[in-house]
Amino acid sequence: MKRSRSACARSASARGFTLVELMVALTGGLLISVFVFMMASQGSKFYQQEARISNATIGVMNGFQRLRADVARAGFLASPNVVRDPLVCSGQTAAEGWTNAQRSLREMGGVRIVPGGSRTAADGDDGLATFWKDNKLNPDQLILAGAFSSTDQFPAAEIGRPNAAGAPNVWRVYLQPNSPAMARLGYRTDGNQSEAARLALVQAAFTPDGAARVLRILDRKGSHHYAVIGSVGMGTLAGDGQQTPYIDLTGAVILQQESRTTACGLQGLNVGATVNVVNFVRYSLKRLDDPQTYPQFAAVYADEVPGTHEESRAELVREELDVTGTAITDTTELVAEYAVDLKFSVSQLTTTGTLVEIAEGDDGIDAAAGNPRAGGGNARPDRIRSVHARLAVRSREADRDANIDLEAANLPVGGLYRVALGANATGPYARVRTLQADIALRNHMRAVRW
Numbered sequence: 001m002k003r004s005r006s007a008c009a010r011s012a013s014a015r016g017f018t019l020v021e022l023m024v025a026l027t028g029g030l031l032i033s034v035f036v037f038m039m040a041s042q043g044s045k046f047y048q049q050e051a052r053i054s055n056a057t058i059g060v061m062n063g064f065q066r067l068r069a070d071v072a073r074a075g076f077l078a079s080p081n082v083v084r085d086p087l088v089c090s091g092q093t094a095a096e097g098w099t100n101a102q103r104s105l106r107e108m109g110g111v112r113i114v115p116g117g118s119r120t121a122a123d124g125d126d127g128l129a130t131f132w133k134d135n136k137l138n139p140d141q142l143i144l145a146g147a148f149s150s151t152d153q154f155p156a157a158e159i160g161r162p163n164a165a166g167a168p169n170v171w172r173v174y175l176q177p178n179s180p181a182m183a184r185l186g187y188r189t190d191g192n193q194s195e196a197a198r199l200a201l202v203q204a205a206f207t208p209d210g211a212a213r214v215l216r217i218l219d220r221k222g223s224h225h226y227a228v229i230g231s232v233g234m235g236t237l238a239g240d241g242q243q244t245p246y247i248d249l250t251g252a253v254i255l256q257q258e259s260r261t262t263a264c265g266l267q268g269l270n271v272g273a274t275v276n277v278v279n280f281v282r283y284s285l286k287r288l289d290d291p292q293t294y295p296q297f298a299a300v301y302a303d304e305v306p307g308t309h310e311e312s313r314a315e316l317v318r319e320e321l322d323v324t325g326t327a328i329t330d331t332t333e334l335v336a337e338y339a340v341d342l343k344f345s346v347s348q349l350t351t352t353g354t355l356v357e358i359a360e361g362d363d364g365i366d367a368a369a370g371n372p373r374a375g376g377g378n379a380r381p382d383r384i385r386s387v388h389a390r391l392a393v394r395s396r397e398a399d400r401d402a403n404i405d406l407e408a409a410n411l412p413v414g415g416l417y418r419v420a421l422g423a424n425a426t427g428p429y430a431r432v433r434t435l436q437a438d439i440a441l442r443n444h445m446r447a448v449r450w
Contacts, residue, residue, distance in 0.1 A: 053395045053431050053433065055395070055396065056338065056393050056394060056395045056396070056431070056432075056433045057433045059336045059337055059338070059393050060336055060339075060391055060392070060393035060433045060434070060435050061435065062335075062336065063316045063335040063336025063339070063391060063393070064336075064389070064391045064435040064437070066318065066335050067142075067283055067316070067318075067335065067389060067391065068389065068437060068439055070144055070148065070281060070283070070318070071111070071142070071144065071387050071389060071439045071441075072439050072440065072441070072442070073144075073146050073147075073148060073443070074110040074111045074144045074145065074146050074387075074441055074443060074444075075110030075111075075145065075146050075441060075443035075444050076146040076147050076148075076151075076443045077146060077147035077153065077216060077276045077278070078108065078110065078145045078146045078147060078216060078278045079108055079110075079145075079224060079226075080109060080110035080111075080381060080382040080384075080441075080443065080444045080447050081108075081109050081110070081372050081380065081381050081382035081447065082105070082106070082107075082108035082109070082226070082372060083372040083373055084372065084380070084382060085224065085382070085447075087222060087223055087224050088223075088224045088225075088226070089219075089223040089224060089225050089256055089263075089264040089265060090225065090226070090253075090254075090255075090256060092106065095254075096253065096254040096256075097251075097252045097253035097254050098253065101252070101323075101324060102228070102252060102253060102323045102324070103323070103324050103325040104145075104214070104280040104321050104322065104323045104324065104325050105214055105226060105228070105253065105323050106373065107325075107371050107372060107373055108145045108226075108278075108280075108372070109143075109145060109369070109371075109372050109379070109381030109382070110144070110145055110146065110381055110382065110384070110441060110443060110444055111142070111143075111144060111346070111369050111381050111384050111387060111441065112142070112143040112144075112145075112369055112370065112371065112381060113140055113141070113142055113143075113344045113346070113365055113368075113369040113370070114140060114141040114142075114143070114370075115138070115140055115361060115365050115366070116138040116139070116140060117139075117140055117141025117284060118139035118140060118141055118284045118285040118286065118314075118342060119132050119133075119137070119138050119139055121141070121284065121286065122285075122286065122287075122314075125287060127311035127312050128287060128311075128312055128313075128314055130312075131311075131312035131421075134420065134423070134424055134425040135340075135419055135420055135425055136425075137340065137341050137419075138361070139284075139285045139314075139339075139340075139341050139342040139343065140284075140342055140343055140344050141282060141283070141284040142282065142283040142284070142342075142344060142389075143280060143281070143282045143283075143321070144280070144281045144282075144283075145278060145279070145280050145281075146278065146279065146281075146443065147216075147276050147277060147278060147279065148279040148281055148320075149205075149207070149277055149279055150205060150276065150277065152181040152184060152185070152276065153181065153218070153274035153275070153276050154175050154176075154179065154181045154182065154205075154274060154275050154276065155175070155176040155179045155181065155272070155273075155274055156173055156174060156175060156176065156217070156270055156271070156272075156273045156274065156275055157174040157175060157176045157177075157237060157244060157271065158173075158174040158237060158269045158270065158271065159171060159172070159173050159174070159217065159266060159269065159270035159273060160172060160269060160270075169251040169254050169255070170230075170248065170249065170250070170251050171227065171248075171249045171255050172235075172246050172247070172248050172249070173215070173217070173246060173247040173248075173249065173275055174235070174237055174244050174245070174246045175202070175244065175245045175246065175247070175275070177189050177242065177243075177244055177245060182245075185201050185202075185205055186201050187201050187202070187245075189242070195234055195243055198234070198243075198245065199232070199233070199234050199245065202232050202245040202247075203232045205277070206229055206232050206247055206277055207229070207277065208229050208230065208231045208232045208247075209328070210322075211228050211229065211230055211250050211252070211323070212229075212322035212323060212328050213228070213229050213277055213278070213279065213322065213323070214226055214227070214228060214229070214277070214278040214280075214323060215227050215228070215229050215247060215249060215275055215276070215277060215278070216275065216276050216277075216278050217255075217266070217270075217273055217274075217275050218273060218274045218275070218276075219266060219267065219270060219273045220267075220270075220272045220273060221264070221267075223264045225255050225256070225266065226253060226278070227249040227250070227252075227253045227255055228249060228250045228252045228253060228323055229247060229248075229249065229250075229277070230247075230248045230249055230250040231247075231248045232245065232246070232247055232248070233245070233246055233248065234246070247275070252323075279320055280320065280321040280322075280325075281318060281319070281320055281321070282318070282319055282320075282321055282327070283316065283317070283318055283335075283342070284316075284317055284342070285314040285315065285316060285317070285339050285340075285341075285342050286314060286315065286317050287313065287314055287315070288300070288301075288315055288317065288332070288334060289301040289310070289313075294332060296330075296332075297334060300334065300337070305396075305397065307397040307398055307428075308396050308397050309398065309421040309430075312421060313338060314338075314339055314340070315334050315335070315336065315337050315338070315339055316334075316335040316336035316339040316342065316391065316393075317332060317333065317334060317335065318332075318333040318335050319331050319332045319333065336391065336393055337393070337396075338393055338394045338395070338396055338430075339391065339392065339393050339394075340392050340393065340394050340416070340419050340432060341390070341391070341392040341416060341434075342389075342390070342391055342392075343360045343361075343389075343390045344360065344365075344369075344387055344388065344389055344390070345357065345358055345359050345360045345362070345365070345387075345388040346358050346365065346368050346369055346384045346386065346387055346388070347384070347385050347386040347387075347388075347438075348364075348368045348380070348383050348384050348385065349383045349384075349385050350383075355385060360388075360390070366379065367379055367380070368380060368381070368383070368384060369381050369384055382444060382447035383444075383447065384441055384444060385440065385441055385444060386438050386439060386440050386441060387438070387439045387441065388436065388437070388438050388439075389436060389437060389439060390434060390435070390436040391434065391435055391436070392416050392419075392432050392433070392434040393432065393433055393434075394419050394430040394431065394432050394433075395430045395431045395432075396430075397430065398421050398427070398428030398429055398430045399428075399430070399431065400418055400427070400428065400429040400430070400431060401427050401428060401429070402427065402429065403418050403420065403427075403429055404417050404418055415434070416432050416434055417431070417432055418430065418431055418432055419432050
């Protein structure tokens with residue numbers, strides 16, 4: 001029996017794909033899937049790379065802003081050059097306690113730069129020191145002096161020696177409890193605060209922790225006196241039944257008392273004098289991965305990821321120094337991760353009143369911003385009018401196989417755009433973000449007449 005033409009047409013229209021057509025369709029779909037997968041993989045990789053450099057950018061911005069704020073505050077309520085300052089009321093001799101043991105105090109300058117100080121301090125760390133050497137980097141250290149913990153000056157009710165016969169060089173500074181500075185501290189005298197709570201507030205402000213910090217006394221004549229804080233307590237002034245906070249100073253530095261033979265000194269009960277804490281802050285690049293020394297940062301190094309090259313990792317670190325120049329426990333702060341370079345230059349006022357630029361690595365940095373006692377007291381940090389700071393931070397992981405050809409890319413020669421993480425300054429390379437700025441030192445302005 002023959003099929004009709006219409007039946008044959010219906011059978012042809014209902015027929016499925018042939019095997020060849022099916023294989024072609026499957027192959028095409030597979031190729032498209034591979035292409036989409038590759039695109040997604042590359043997109044994810046690109047996103048991760050850009051996220052890493054974005055994190056580096058945010059890190060360098062946050063760290064640099066903290067550094068910049070501290071540099072701008074250098075010399076605040078402190079001497080910009082304790083050796084040359086005519087307002088410092090002390091001969092600063094060994095007999096008066098200005099010995100090597102009081103290193104931070106005897107070498108006080110608003111700004112001190114140690115060229116290559118971070119690299120020198122890392123000499124025992126082969127990975128970090130080798131990394132800087134291979135990349136021809138020589139990061140500095142910066143030491144600042146000033147009142148960084150508070151902006152207040154606390155009026156004194158009395159300054160004297162409570163036991164001159166037994167300890168002639170131990171002075172006691174009684175604070176005025178009803179002053180605005182004490183009120184801003186949270187100190188109350190209305191009877192609604194316990195003595196223990198008031199004492200805790202004063203201790204927090206003056207931080208007596210093993211004779212580590214310096215107290216500056218500004219007397220009514222405008223002279224400065226410096227001593228080491230020993231302890232903080234509560235006592236009663238003669239003729240006054242009110243509990244008054246006091247600061248006992250150590251005998252490490254002798255305070256001068258005015259007499260007919262002294263040019264300056266503390267006078268009488270010194271009512272009207274003000275006091276404040278002087279802090280010594282150091283910025284440097286260093287590692288914080290030792291869990292014994294820095295247990296608070298153990299979590300930062302717990303998740304080590306391949307490709308981050310932790311052996312050459314350093315951080316921008318801020319720490320407070322005691323009077324001997326040693327970092328005070330629990331003052332270490334991680335300001336910026338994966339820092340690779342930290343450099344400083346200065347603008348200095350000459351004796352003729354002109355400004356001169358002293359570049360990074362120039363030998364003149366030591367003479368301008370070095371130890372004020374070095375070379376017979378020739379270093380003049382008091383004449384520094386601005387600091388040029390430069391901070392460079394790399395991305396966490398290396399994501400480039402080659403360095404940048406600066407000439408081909410029309411980039412300034414000498415700029416740091418990528419850093420080599422391999423041995424002998426070879427790949428892989430990590431991208432670098434750098435911030436720099438000129439920071440004016442307004443607290444050095446009064447030193448122009450020196």
